[in-house]
Amino acid sequence: MKYFNLTVLLITYSYVFAQPNCEAYKYYGDTLKYKACKKAMEIKGHYQFSKEYQTVLDESIEIDPTFDYAYWAKSIAYLKSGDFVTWKKLIDKAVEYKPKEHLGYRGWCRYQFFRDYKGAIKDIEKLDSLVDYDIGQSQNGTYHLNIAKGLCYKAIGEKEKAIGILEKQIKLNEEEDFVGANDYLHLGVLYLETKKFEKAVETFKKQSENNELAENQYYLALTYLKLDKPIESKSCLEKAKELYLGERKLSDPYSNPMDKIYLEDIENEIKTAYNTGYNSLLNSN
Amino acid sequence: MKKSFLAIILLFSILCSCQTEKKVSEKQEYLRWVGDIEQNDQIDELDFKVCNGDDKVLQYFNLGEGPVYSGEKSKILNTFKSSYKPISDKKENGLIRIRFIVNCEGKAGRFRVLQSDYDYQEKEFDKKIISQLLNITKEIETWEVIRRNEVPVDYYMYMIFKINDGQLTEILP
Numbered sequence: 001m002k003y004f005n006l007t008v009l010l011i012t013y014s015y016v017f018a019q020p021n022c023e024a025y026k027y028y029g030d031t032l033k034y035k036a037c038k039k040a041m042e043i044k045g046h047y048q049f050s051k052e053y054q055t056v057l058d059e060s061i062e063i064d065p066t067f068d069y070a071y072w073a074k075s076i077a078y079l080k081s082g083d084f085v086t087w088k089k090l091i092d093k094a095v096e097y098k099p100k101e102h103l104g105y106r107g108w109c110r111y112q113f114f115r116d117y118k119g120a121i122k123d124i125e126k127l128d129s130l131v132d133y134d135i136g137q138s139q140n141g142t143y144h145l146n147i148a149k150g151l152c153y154k155a156i157g158e159k160e161k162a163i164g165i166l167e168k169q170i171k172l173n174e175e176e177d178f179v180g181a182n183d184y185l186h187l188g189v190l191y192l193e194t195k196k197f198e199k200a201v202e203t204f205k206k207q208s209e210n211n212e213l214a215e216n217q218y219y220l221a222l223t224y225l226k227l228d229k230p231i232e233s234k235s236c237l238e239k240a241k242e243l244y245l246g247e248r249k250l251s252d253p254y255s256n257p258m259d260k261i262y263l264e265d266i267e268n269e270i271k272t273a274y275n276t277g278y279n280s281l282l283n284s285n
Numbered sequence: 286m287k288k289s290f291l292a293i294i295l296l297f298s299i300l301c302s303c304q305t306e307k308k309v310s311e312k313q314e315y316l317r318w319v320g321d322i323e324q325n326d327q328i329d330e331l332d333f334k335v336c337n338g339d340d341k342v343l344q345y346f347n348l349g350e351g352p353v354y355s356g357e358k359s360k361i362l363n364t365f366k367s368s369y370k371p372i373s374d375k376k377e378n379g380l381i382r383i384r385f386i387v388n389c390e391g392k393a394g395r396f397r398v399l400q401s402d403y404d405y406q407e408k409e410f411d412k413k414i415i416s417q418l419l420n421i422t423k424e425i426e427t428w429e430v431i432r433r434n435e436v437p438v439d440y441y442m443y444m445i446f447k448i449n450d451g452q453l454t455e456i457l458p
Contacts, residue, residue, distance in 0.1 A: 049318035049344070058313065080344065081320035082382045082443040082458075088405035114380065115447060115455055116403070253351050255458040262359040 020069045036064035040073065049077040068097035072105075080254065084114055095123075103127035104145050108138040112255055117152040124149045140252070143180050144169050151258050154190060163190050181211045182250060182257070189219050189259050197226050214244035218261050221269060234273045241266045318344075320441060322386060322395045333394025335386060335439045342386055343440045345431070352442075352458040353429040355391065361425070361444075362456060368421045372413055372451035379403050381410060381418060381446045387428040389437035396423060410448065418446055418453075 022037035040060040046053035054077070060070040075090035091109070094102045107123030110116035124145050127135050135145045143151075150165035166187045173179040184207035191200035204220040207213070221236035243249065244266060250257040316323065317340055324339075335342060345352060354361050379402040385393045398415060402408045422444065430437050447455040 051315035051317060054315050054319065077319035082384060082445055083320060083399060084380055084405050085399060085401050085407050114445065115457060251351050253346050253349055256352065256358060262357045264359045
């Protein structure tokens with residue numbers, strides 16, 4: 001089962017990270033695409049943002065305006081520079097010419113870079129309806145696309161639906177021993193937000209075993225507060241601070257992940273906990 | 286003789302420059318990198334200086350630290366939360382990106398604005414929204430200084446503001 005997942009993962013990734021196989025176009029008699037592909041390969045050694053890289057791809061598109069790879073490759077620099085207008089025009093072309101290969105990517109980017117929750121859901125669901133295989137992971141490998149979809153549902157207020165999606169996907173991931181690095185954390189937060197405190201504690205504990213994070217201890221502390229366990233809560237906050245300062249926290253090279261916290265959040269909670277504890281001590285005396 | 290020689294050179298250079306312009310209009314013109322911002326003396330502060338030259342300005346993520354803010358992002362969020370006055374208007378929806386350069390001293394300059402609706406089509410927001418976001422961004426005095434091999438670099442940074450019915454709902458990245 002593990003190998004199956006790995007294979008699926010590699011297939012899903014191959015279109016993104018590997019170069020297209022130009023010879024395949026030749027083999028199937030598509031000489032135009034073969035030429036466009038060979039031209040596009042000249043990007044090798046050039047930075048995605050550079051004039052040279054972009055110009056080579058323009059020339060590739062001139063040879064074959066239906067060559068999806070060239071649009072996709074061109075779009076990356078616009079995505080990373082936050083130019084959502086140009087990015088969308090380019091990636092739409094890639095999706096138009098090869099929807100099954102680019103829909104999941106576009107959906108993920110809509111979420112990761114622009115927090116376009118509804119657009120991301122639409123793309124991921126469209127992909128799901130087109131294929132009968134596993135839709136695979138997000139571009140950065142952090143999430144299964146279904147987890148990303150669930151997080152988008154949460155963001156538009158459909159928390160119960162999000163829980164259903166996350167529970168189902170995590171179960172599948174567990175069966176394949178391939179749980180994502182932050183999956184339990186996000187599910188735990190959803191339980192906390194929907195007042196399922198016991199379930200939240202249980203899920204945060206799983207996250208601790210899988211990949212301990214400052215956020216995990218922070219939300220666990222909030223859950224313990226709800227369960228009227230101030231001592232456990234305070235101890236979690238201290239752990240959260242230590243983890244945060246040790247850089248064991250949610251991070252992403254391009255954005256701030258969902259459920260991310262800041263040092264200020266932890267310190268504010270510690271202050272509140274201290275004041276509450278102090279007051280209750282005064283009251284009890 | 287000298288004069289006619291100069292005249293020929295002048296004529297030649299004019300012809301050359303016309304040809305170059307023609308070429309540019311036929312094909313898309315790229316700067317060094319996608320999204321590069323050239324100094325425009327008409328709109329940019331003249332005292333803002335890039336420390337290491339325009340051709341060495343990096344992107345915020347080039348050094349792998351992710352989006353960094355001086356005093357963490359929560360500080361920026363609080364600044365906009367307390368300073369931005371929402372414009373109540375059902376038509377004001379979409380994304381606004383403000384992109385700029387942060388120099389080696391953590392000062393920002395060359396601000397540029399990009400606006401679109403939620404279908405990624407360019408549009409123009411109410412000027413009161415844009416000017417507020419721009420002014421608040423410009424008033425942020427210090428940005429994180431990013432170093433490469435201990436040496437402070439200049440880098441491009443951007444913020445994307447999500448606007449729903451004139452309200453500021455999210456700031457990215």
